[in-house]
Amino acid sequence: MKLGALHLLALCLLFQSGLSQTVVRSLPGLPDDLPFYLETGYIGVGELEDVQLFYYFVESERSPKDDPLVLWLTGGPGCSALSGLLYEIGPFTFNYENSTRYRPTLKLNDYSWTKVANIIFLDQPVGTGFSYANSWESYDINDNISAAESYEFLRKWLKLHPEFLSNPLYIAGDSYSGIIVPIVTLEVDKGNEASLEPKMNLEGYLLGNPVTNENSDLNSRVPFAHLKGLISEELYKSAKADCDGDYINVNESNADCVDDLKTVSECLGNLYTANILEPNCLLDTPKSTVGYTWDPSLINHDRSLLPLPMLRSPRVWCRSYNYLYSYIWASDRAVQGALHIREGTIEKWVRCNKTLSYTYTVTDVIDIHKELMKRGFRALIYSGDHDMVIPYIGTQAWINTLNLTISQDWHAWFVDGQVAGYATLYAYFPSLLTFATVKGGGHTAPEYKPKECFAMINRWFDYYYI
Secondary structure: OHHHHHHHHHHHHHHHOOOEEEEEEOOOOOOOOOOEEEEEEEEEOOOOHHHEEEEEEEOOOOOOOOOOOOEEEEEOOOOOOOHHHHHOOEEEEEEEHOOOOOOOOOEOOOOOOHHHHHHEEEEEOOOOOOOOEOOHHHHHHEEEHHHHHHHHHHHHHHHHHHHHHOEEEEEEEEEEOOHHHHHHHHHHHHHHOOOOOOOEEEEEEEEEEOOEEEHHHHHHHHHHHHOOOOOHHHHHHHHHHHHOOOOOOOOOOOHHHHHHHHHHHHHHHOOOOOOOOOOOOOOOOOOOHHHHOOOOOOOOOOOOOOOOOOOOOOOOOHHHHHHHHHHHOOHHHHHHHHHHOOOOOOOOOOOOOOOOOOEEOOOOOOOHHHHHHHOOEEEEOOOOEOOOOOOOOHHOOOOOOOOOOEEEEEEEEEOOEEEEEEEEEEEEEOOOEEEEEEEEOOOOOOHHHHHHHHHHHHHHHHOOOO
């Protein structure tokens, strides 16, 4: 075989194994070169590395060799890492004032978490964002497969980036990643115990507005609605008594409970559940509310692609309008070229893929949290206090079942002299768990309160009390 043919074969094998990493120096929409280090690439995981997981890696703008390394898993399942990067904690976001329907522009994010941490934003599970598989069978996934492939990705990424092996490592994410992150964290620690290479410097994990236990998460919506004055005292007392505090597993023969919950649905049905303070925009067809039947999920808070005219002069601004820009920007050939997306690997980019062939195999990770606390890790759990998708009181309730010792009781935390939320510090020596609310935050908190969330994470990474 000639040398040229050998070289071509090597390139083909490199492409198939997903070992492609490229430095991105500029992006369409930003006028100048990037003032931070951005790397994108694919890493193959699973049998024969059939699954190609795409990632964005941003080095810390402070001290890459000293600052934490964070693996960030956006929720969904199926919501692109680019969504978390653009709308929550990444180094750039859209400049809405200077964007048009044809040409979105970008601006730097003053409150990016990459100012104090190295972050890998991962498109997971396969079928999310720009991640793809070479066979249809690999798209058939579940919670356990998603976690296993994320763990395999991290091991391979660190083998390719050994300079970050000594950095404190945190596994992080929000929303549905509340299921996946604890599983991956435990797998990393078990891998270290089994002397798997590379050995990772795991310090802990962090979660925002996390799905944890399906029943308790959803069941907390009714008491949350009562606390926020969305349903009356009388209705709450009646529903609590008639339904025996269970608003999810409702016996249809319990007519009093069913009637109470119909009235609850009537009260809550027109709210934007991701943040009850913001307007609700019916941009797609919500789940049926015919007859005001009780639907535990209320309204689907993840909106579909909007009609373009809505960008011109909406009479009522809705946060969902912002999401259209990501579809336009990420679907642009020039953008995909700059990000080094492999042509022909995805049919179209969507912010959140609702067509995943996904089986929900894990419905409760409380026992995994208990196990992680026994193993001596730090944890940060934070919640926007106006999120009705995963209400903070449900999160607080399952944290209380961990039987931790309260080291610092419920207290206000401040940003610029103003109350930014409330926090409790729990201990289970040598583990520490911080639970924090973000005042005015929704699902998820950094999108609504970027300044406050940056202050929170900066303090937590540096071991200060929130």
